[in-house]
Amino acid sequence: MKRNDYISWDQYFMGIAMLSAERSKDPNTQVGACIVGPDNRILSVGYNGMPQGCEDDDMPWGRDGAALESKYMFVCHAELNAILNYRGSRNFKDARLYVTLFPCNECAKAIIQSGIKEIIYGSDKYHGTDSTLASKRMFDLTGIKYRRFESDGTTINLNL
Numbered sequence: 001m002k003r004n005d006y007i008s009w010d011q012y013f014m015g016i017a018m019l020s021a022e023r024s025k026d027p028n029t030q031v032g033a034c035i036v037g038p039d040n041r042i043l044s045v046g047y048n049g050m051p052q053g054c055e056d057d058d059m060p061w062g063r064d065g066a067a068l069e070s071k072y073m074f075v076c077h078a079e080l081n082a083i084l085n086y087r088g089s090r091n092f093k094d095a096r097l098y099v100t101l102f103p104c105n106e107c108a109k110a111i112i113q114s115g116i117k118e119i120i121y122g123s124d125k126y127h128g129t130d131s132t133l134a135s136k137r138m139f140d141l142t143g144i145k146y147r148r149f150e151s152d153g154t155t156i157n158l159n160l
């Protein structure tokens with residue numbers, strides 16, 4: 001008899017997005033993303049962080065002050081990292097994106113252009129903001145589906 005308490009595909013891929021977020025150096029917001037092909041094979045993962053070559057210790061991580069003294073000008077979001085860091089030979093046609101936070105409008109553009117067709121997100125804490133409204137408008141116009149990941153309360157402790 002096979003075991004029955006194994007995790008679902010959605011739990012597996014969202015779990016990987018969550019684990020990826022743990023790599024983020026951002027003191028305020030940790031986001032992870034996992035891109036999965038229609039055959040349920042993982043294509044790429046990412047988390048929010050500074051661009052390659054911009055050393056974490058040399059960059060600002062704050063949210064306040066002058067634009068050039070805050071993180072916003074510099075941090076590359078998890079979804080964009082997952083898209084840009086892919087080194088395989090397949091494309092993202094009909095792929096799914098698991099992401100722990102609903103994509104901003106800048107990532108939404110990249111998601112659309114990449115061919116991803118469905119987004120499964122965790123938090124939607126910026127719902128109602130112009131950025132999120134713009135994302136949803138673009139997703140609706142381009143037929144990209146999005147749905148919230150619904151936890152069933154399953155918890156897994158990892159001894160790392």
Ligand SMILES: [Zn+2]
Binds near residue numbers: 078103106107108
């Ligand atoms: Zn973004």
